[in-house]
Amino acid sequence: MSEISITKSLLILYLTFKISSVFGQESQNEIGFVTENDLYTSSVYDRYYTNGLEIYFNKPISNGSAEKRLLGFRLGQYLYNPQTRNADNLLVNDRPFCGLLFGEASISRFYKSENYFRTELQLGYIGPNSFGEEMQETFHNLSNFKTVRGWQNQIHNALLAQFNVAHYLSFPAFTSSKFSMGWQNKIQVGSIINGVTSGLMARIAIHKLLPIYESNLYHASAGKQSQSKPKELYFFINSNVNYQFYDATIQGSMFNNTSPITFDLIPVRFVFEAGFKYRYNRFNAHYTFNYRSQEVDNNVNMAYFYGSIKLGFLF
Secondary structure (H helix, E strand, O other): OOHHHHHHHHHHHHHHHHHHHHHHHHOOOEEEEEEEEHHHOOOOOOOEEEEEEEEEEEEEEOOOOOOEEEEEEEEEEEEEEOOOOEOOOHHHOOOOOEEEEEEEEEEEEEOOOOOEEEEEEEEEEEOHHHOHHHHHHHHHHHHOOOOOEOHHHOOOOEEEEEEEEEEEEEOHHHOOOOEEEEEEEEEEEEOOEEEEEEEEEEEEEOOOOOOOOOOOOOOOOOOOOOOOOOEEEEEEEEEEEEEEEEEHHHHOOOOOOOOOOOOOEOOEEEEEEEEEEEEEOOEEEEEEEEEEOOOEOOOOOOOEEEEEEEEEEEO
16 A cells, blocks of 8 residues: 555544544533432431432433533432431331332423523332332442341332422623522422422632533533533532422322321421532533431431532543
């Protein structure tokens, strides 16, 4: 093969790579997982929302009237325990044992104004059909943790069918390359959770902020990006008030009262989140500290906190 032919072949390969890179960047999907546990904040306190695991996938779809639209899928499992590992006796249960398993489809809409709107449809189960006891037992055996006793008193099976709406309203007067603020709201309606959450969300840049429609704040890393190798690192703080009308993981199914132990709610709660989010090119990560005020109406139950870790990859 002549030197000219070799040069042409190398040039074609280079152009093909560049074209596929540009196309891939405009059409990037994201896959990742989120793991949540009270061990990520403390080795001493282990109670209430004790473990969560989510696997997610987001892909861009036609924009419509939005700057960007993403179709998302999520599979998640959440585990809830009382404040003690030894809860065979109903009298020491200050919160019911409960597992929650769900699948979700969502559409997220991002606007040039940096507003955001998301709708979610979830189907699944709470109770033994969520395999919460099996998951916790497996995790504790692998980690050489003490056995948790009392799952025989868990909330009974109930079908999970939820429709949730989330919205972020940007404050342009408080938005720059180093700082952004907005109002975040979420409404949850369904057979398991019925509640409203509302409060302020702020980002403080360590590296220059990306706009909401490209930021990993609400998973907008997927889809078209204005930079060839996007980068962001910021501290965020989210302070909310939650009003909970119903929570079947505490009160049992709204259609029967067969669960062995249930409690009334404290309907008004304070919800606080703070942490760091990072992105470089195709890699996303975050760490979040989560605080929840008292949720269950009894003399033992109290506020609690846990940590959240996310890792995502764009392709």
